[in-house]
Amino acid sequence: MSSKSNNFFKEIEYIDGVTIIDNKGIIQYSIKFNPNFYPEMIEKDIIGKKLDEVFTNINQKTSTLYSAINHKKIIQKKTQKITDITGCTIETMNVSIPIKANGEIIGAIELSKDITSQGEREKYIFEIDKAIFQHKFLPEYRLGSDRARYTLEDIISNDPKIEDIKNQITHLSDNKAPVFIYGETGTGKELFAHAVHNASERKDGPFVAQNCAAIPENLLESILFGSTKGSYTGAIDSPGLFELADGGSLFLDEINSMPIGLQAKMLRVLEEGYVRRLGDKKEKKVDVRIISASNEEPLKCIQSHKLRQDIYYRLCVLYFAIPPLRHRLNDIKPLMDFFITRYNRQLDRNITKVSKNVYDFFTSYHWPGNIRELDHFLQYGISKTHKDEEILEYHHIEQRITDIKAIEYEPSDYDQIELQPLKEAVENVERQLIQRAIQETGGNVSKASRILKMPRQTLQRKIDLYNP
The missing domain is CATH 3.30.450.20 (PAS domain)
Known part of the structure; x- marks a missing residue:
């Protein structure tokens, strides 16, 4: 030695x-x-x-x-x-x-x-390492609207399950098959969708994203397929997202919220690669890789009739399930490092340490909002600190914890309902509605039947039955 x-x-x-x-x-x-x-x-x-x-x-x-x-x-x-x-x-x-x-x-x-x-x-439980994340993406880091912003390197994790998914994405970089990403709300599905595109041979092509739950069905159809002038009132010649994503990837978030009828119309594009604008007679060939995401497991979406079985077979070829934050507690520390560094910059703060009771809460909490909720907690907590404070303490996030507990433990309407035979419960509600309708119409059975939207003869029979 x-x-x-x-x-x-x-x-x-x-x-x-x-x-x-x-x-x-x-x-x-x-x-x-x-x-x-x-x-x-x-x-x-x-x-x-x-x-x-x-x-x-x-x-x-x-x-x-x-x-x-x-x-x-x-x-x-x-x-x-x-x-x-x-x-x-x-x-x-x-x-x-x-x-x-x-x-x-x-x-x-x-x-x-x-x-x-x-x-x-x-x-304190740990001191954050700012240097690790100085090169990472921050809110001001943006590219064009038709470009994927994030790569696999931007996915912060120490969890072996996440590392396995990242390795699979790398291994399948030359695969052109559709990708389906499942994860609870806030787990970072869109981040993975960006990374899938940037890890593929299509990385230089467009990346177009659309949340299927945010748009009404008739409008979503024209957004996806495009429109021709005169196809409906106010319509203009406009390419749809499939055309805009030609040569690249189309990310359809919350695909389980897309109306079933519209899913059927997507099948031809998925099967043959042809798209036709609303009101147009001509079809156009497109080369688009579909990346879908859902906050519900795809097979459960089929069972609940939120996802067509035939479109499932088209979309769910490569499947990645993102584990929730409560199942990857090893990621709390690096994610805290990242978010604290981000909000120190944004809010002009100097938090370098986190108290043990804050960390203990974070590692014992079940995180229904996942990483998005952790982000929210830290933004809230750091905004409550002063510029000369270096430690994020429990009292900085205590009010938000109190708010959450109030929501979690507030009795729901279902908790208030007294259990009883269903037939009796239905009869009680029906009796109350009939009584109120008769009172408000001054005993006019015809008017009451119109309010309750039931035949007059049926209402009269129920009145005789319940003797209101």
């Missing part, structure tokens, strides 16, 4: 913990001698797990253990912040030594010393 290593050991003086991993990153052994060293973790519970699953803010590049294996040499680091799976963050001094057997590196052992001051341990 070199004199430099010996000096480093002298500087450490004592060891708070020992960790051993194999060359696949699986923890084989772990022990701590300091009770403050990851106080909520139990050694036996992390044996057999991957290092970067237990310590959520490190990866192949930043971990001294991984570095010792990859570089086949002793790695020394005087300061390294590590966040464990419970949300506890400490600062350590480490030396990691590769383990060799039969001439091959089979793992590494790390000796660690906790150098976190007690005050800092209680004060």
Whole structure:
């Protein structure tokens, strides 16, 4: 061992913990001698797990253990912040030594010393790393309206499921088949749609996006297929989105909200690649890759008659399911880093740390709005801070948490309904409606029948039955 290593050991003086991993990153052994060293973790519970699953803010590049294996040499680091799976963050001094057997590196052992001051341990859970995201997309980063803005590099994640999807998109870059993206609201489906286009051979072609839930059926049809002058009142010669996306990709968001009748009209375009404008007799050949997205699983959309089965077979050739944020809690930290950096710039703030109780709330909350909701939380919280504050505290987001809990626990109308036989419930409602109609019409059965939209004879029979 070199004199430099010996000096480093002298500087450490004592060891708070020992960790051993194999060359696949699986923890084989772990022990701590300091009770403050990851106080909520139990050694036996992390044996057999991957290092970067237990310590959520490190990866192949930043971990001294991984570095010792990859570089086949002793790695020394005087300061390294590590966040464990419970949300506890400490600062350590480490030396990691590769383990060799039969001439091959089979793992590494790390000796660690906790150098976190007690005050800092209680004060915040982590310090954000602005430098990581300075090159990432920010609100001011925009291209033309017919260009995809985001790439796979812009998808921020430490989650293996997301990384697997990104790898699949890369692997299928030369595939021209339609893509269907499923994910709950706020999971970033449009971001993935942009990335699919930019990872494909069509990246230099147009990328045209349309939310199918935002436009009425008659207007959506002309938007998709185009129109000719005189085809309807006020119509002009105008290309549709299929024509505009020729040579590129057409992203149809919330495809499950597209009217069934319009889905049928899309089949010819999907099957044969020909589109005809409204009111036109001629057809035009288009070369368009369809990327669809839905906040409901496609098979459930078929069962609920929101998606035609025949169009499903056309659209759902390549399928990606984006997991919700509550199933990828490892992504809370990097996403917080990104959003805090963004809103520091936008709002002229200087938040560099996040308190432990804020982080604990974020990692225990179920996130029905997913990443969009996390974005909202952080924008709200940072806007409540002052320019001289550096720590995002719980009181900065407390009102928003209170608002959410009020919505979650407010009894719904269904909670107010007393359970009873359905036949009796229907008769009670019917009796009340008939009584009110008779009262408001001064006993005129004919007028009451018109209000209730039922035959007069039927109403008279029910009046006799209920004796209102």
